[in-house]
Amino acid sequence: MPEPTSEEIAGLIRPGRVHRRVYADPAIFEIEMERIFGHAWxxxxxxxxxxxxxxxxxxxxxxxxxxxxxxxxxxxxxxxxxxxxxxxxxxxxxxxxxxxxxxxxxxxxxxxxxxxxxxxxxxxxxxxxxxxxxxxxxxxxxxxxxxxxxxxxxLAADGPPLADFLGYMTTSFDDMVDRSPDDEIEVAGGVFRHAYDGNWKLYLENLCDAAHPIFVHRSSIDAARAQDDTVHTTGAGEIAVRQMRQNGAPPEFWRERVGIWTYPGGHAFLGDYHDDEKLVAASGDPAFAEYLAALEAKKGTEETRRIMEVMRWNSNVWPNLSFMSQFRQLRVVHPVAVDRTEVHTYAFRLKGAPARMFEDTIAFANVTNGTGSPVLTDDLETYGRIGTGVTSQGAEWIEIGRGYETDRPDGKGGVEGVDSTSEVYIRNMYDAWLGFMAAP
Ligand code: FES
Ligand SMILES: [Fe+2]
The missing domain is CATH 2.102.10.10 (Rieske [2Fe-2S] iron-sulphur domain)
Incomplete structure (x- = not known):
């Protein structure tokens, strides 16, 4: 079969819709490896x-x-x-x-x-x-x-400098590093590797998807809600229970309290969706109090407050990176084939922070990214089901239009969803995708 032309590729994306071939056609995948992974940062x-x-x-x-x-x-x-x-x-x-x-x-x-x-x-x-x-x-x-x-x-000798490519997303990297009292973070612990039988693009599409937890993660939400509060009061168990419960937050919460922001280049971040004083802000936790004191000693009260007020959950840097500063996690997406993807997950230590902070990082890594994670397993199942579904002869066009009519400029060069369940971040990734795939 001849390679699809740029016009044909451009025709695979419509306002609020994307053709299923984009997830299933090996020829499109080959062109992505060449034009996106052969050129982008x-x-x-x-x-x-x-x-x-x-x-x-x-x-x-x-x-x-x-x-x-x-x-x-x-x-x-x-x-x-x-x-x-x-x-x-x-x-x-x-x-x-x-x-x-x-x-x-x-x-x-x-x-x-x-x-x-x-x-x-x-x-x-x-x-x-x-x-x-x-x-x-x-x-x-x-x-x-x-x-x-x-x-x-x-792999391209020419192109925009990295700083231009990252644009406003530099603020998410700043958030990750600023949280270290010594302004330095380091990869620590091992690597979690997982794989699924689905397209590489599904991964970043899921990490800012605020509409899925209540469905995909239903079983762990129900289990966490049924759990007596006195059973897990510290460490991984407590983090798991609180995290799972919050995945079941009601629709008003996702609409009014979370937020989704997107920026040129396909990048985006989802607002933090936790208001739990033991999980993220952790004001009720002695180790966190010790950490805040270390941060204040190095950076002063004002700057510490500013840092703590940055509330981001996953930051996606298209095409292959997602990270999360609250628990210092980073995931790298490796495309293998049109229907096969590997993801490598790393944890970071904050230099100058008490050791317990890193223990919480590892506890969180086990809960969300470990091979026995009660949430990752759900997500992997979903990617596999999409991988299978898009090979059918069913609906040709995949709907990515949630929020299409209400998204608005954020005043910083980006577009934000009025509701965090807007699929604006997927449409934004396809804008970047078209820029590489269908450029004349
Ligand atoms: S020395 Fe490397 S392939 Fe021969
Ligand atoms: Fe999920």
Whole structure:
């Protein structure tokens, strides 16, 4: 089948609707990998994962295997994880420290900026072989940049700078880092990995979806409501019960108290939907009081109040990142195939905060992102059902029109939903999608 033209692709999006092919057609997926993941700024990792020269971590840009590494000059490089000899993946360990990367197959060896520095059995190669040719390297991504420790790379040599790409969303990264008394956060603990049989776009579409918890997470809401308050009074159990109960907040609450904001580039954040003094603001919790004191000691009362008044739940940075500052969680979306997606989830420690804060971070990670999570399992089931549903010959057009007639400018260059259950953030992602997919 011929590749769909830009006009055909543009025709797949209508006001408040999207054609099901966008989630099901392998040809569209291939074009997305090329035009979106081959051009946009893609989140690849956090600086704290590669602190010292030689520190590396495997990552991906779209489906492409990459390595993020701290080079000996202190800069962070993102290089293709491919040997220039016969194409083997050079770095097999998930993370570590290395002076050089040596390919397992015939021993070609690369510096941490990807330059080929040693070729064994050199005498056997033909005259045209030039080890100094930049093509015989672990080729570097042409652009790498970071914002407050969050590292992005682009496979396109040209395009808007990272700061322009992030736009107003820099304030969400600020919120994540400002919460550290020392203005520094670090990836800590392990990685949760999960996968589902559905399209990659479904993931960010769900993370700001305020209309789904009461349906998708019904069983855990009912269980949490039935739970006696005296059973779980600390730690993961308490966080789980409070979180699950709040997922069942009534429609008026989502309409009047939460909010959804979207910004150019496909980005968005959902307002925090918790007013629970033990869960987020945690004013009733001694560890949180200790944390606030540490923050005030470093930043003063005014600034601490300003930081605490930022109430955001998930911040989506299109196309592949979502993070949440209240409990320091970050999720990275890795497309695998049109109907297969992997997600890697990380937790962060706030430097200068009491240890109990990180315990709560891990407790929350287990509740929401762990393999035994009572909510993640529900969401994964839903992504799989969508993955199956969109392959049918049923309704051709998928409805993404909630809030279409009431969304309004937010005065900061974005558009907000009057009701947090507006699907404005999905329409906003498709504006960005069209910008890459159907540009002339
Ligand atoms: S494939 Fe890497 S050295 Fe041969
Ligand atoms: Fe959910």
């Amino acid at each position: 893609i989140y690849v990792g956090h600086e704290s994962q590669v602190r010292a020269p030689g520190d590396f971590v495997r990552t991906r840009i779209g489906r492409r295997p990459m390595v993020m590494v701290r080079h000996e000059d202190g800069s962070i490089r993102v290089i293709h994880n491919q040997c220039a000899h016969r194409g083997a993946m050079v770095v097999a360990k998930e993370s570590g420290n290395a002076k050089r990367f040596e390919c397992c197959y015939h021993g070609w060896t690369y510096a941490t900026d990807g330059r080929l520095v040693h070729v064994p059995l050199r005498h056997g190669y033909p005259a045209h072989f030039d080890p100094d040719d930049p093509g015989t390297a672990m080729v570097a991504a042409p652009r790498v940049d970071s914002y407050r420790g969050f590292v992005f790379a682009s």
